Amino acid sequence: DAKTTQPTSMDCAEGRAANLPCNHSTISGNEYVYWYRQIHSQGPQYIIHGLKNNETNEMASLIITEDRKSSTLILPHATLRDTAVYYCIVRVGGVLTGGGNKLTFGTGTQLKVEL
Amino acid sequence: NAGVTQTPKFQVLKTGQSMTLQCAQDMNHEYMSWYRQDPGMGLRLIHYSVGAGITDQGEVPNGYNVSRSTTEDFPLRLLSAAPSQTSVYFCASSTLSGESNEQYFGPGTRLTVT
Numbered sequence: 001d002a003k004t005t006q007p008t009s010m011d012c013a014e015g016r017a018a019n020l021p022c023n024h025s026t027i028s029g030n031e032y033v034y035w036y037r038q039i040h041s042q043g044p045q046y047i048i049h050g051l052k053n054n055e056t057n058e059m060a061s062l063i064i065t066e067d068r069k070s071s072t073l074i075l076p077h078a079t080l081r082d083t084a085v086y087y088c089i090v091r092v093g094g095v096l097t098g099g100g101n102k103l104t105f106g107t108g109t110q111l112k113v114e115l
Numbered sequence: 116n117a118g119v120t121q122t123p124k125f126q127v128l129k130t131g132q133s134m135t136l137q138c139a140q141d142m143n144h145e146y147m148s149w150y151r152q153d154p155g156m157g158l159r160l161i162h163y164s165v166g167a168g169i170t171d172q173g174e175v176p177n178g179y180n181v182s183r184s185t186t187e188d189f190p191l192r193l194l195s196a197a198p199s200q201t202s203v204y205f206c207a208s209s210t211l212s213g214e215s216n217e218q219y220f221g222p223g224t225r226l227t228v229t
Contacts, residue, residue: 036218043119043205043220044158087157101146101165101209101216102173105157 004088009110018075022088025069031090035073039084078113085110119221121206127227128196136191136224138206145211147189151202196228
């Protein structure tokens with residue numbers, strides 16, 4: 001799996017957009033970008049994933065650069081409840097054999113949303 | 116639909132004791148796995164299973180055993196607890212098909228070994 005690089009921490013004002021960057025310059029053609037978050041030592045929670053097109057769901061948007069070497073997770077209107085550690089993970093997607101289903105977590109970005 | 120459940124929530128062991136951490140899911144997921152998370156670190160994979168009767172090692176398997184006799188349950192056994200196994204343990208499950216393979220995590224078991 002490709003290695004990812006994320007800033008250690010970020011701050012965001014409540015109600016503003018939070019833009020969390022991730023570099024994955026060694027990503028392979030069949031690898032997806034996944035985002036998970038972990039709120040206050042709870043179990044991680046899936047947010048969104050993408051291959052090369054931009055993606056949006058009810059939680060967030062994912063913007064992937066054309067060369068796929070970096071991406072940005074956007075929380076459009078951050079709230080205090082979005083304070084969490086956000087993990088960017090690159091991994092093969094689709095139908096998997098067991099070993100390929102593992103998630104390799106780095107240390108993530110600690111996002112702090114403040115009033 | 117309870118999702119992924121783990122018991123106990125907290126546990127204190129003495130060095131050398133053994134115990135089993137329980138994990139169950141009610142989503143009929145083929146894939147189940149165990150991670151540990153040490154303070155300030157990301158999660159590391161201990162063992163995983165792709166179905167009943169099939170298990171394999173992850174990144175940090177030493178000192179742990181697993182078995183998968185049913186689709187629903189995936190217990191993690193500590194054979195002889197050591198202080199280095201003090202950690203938070205998370206169980207996760209997912210399907211093996213589909214693009215997202217979204218993994219669902221349990222609430223965790225906080226283990227202290229003295």
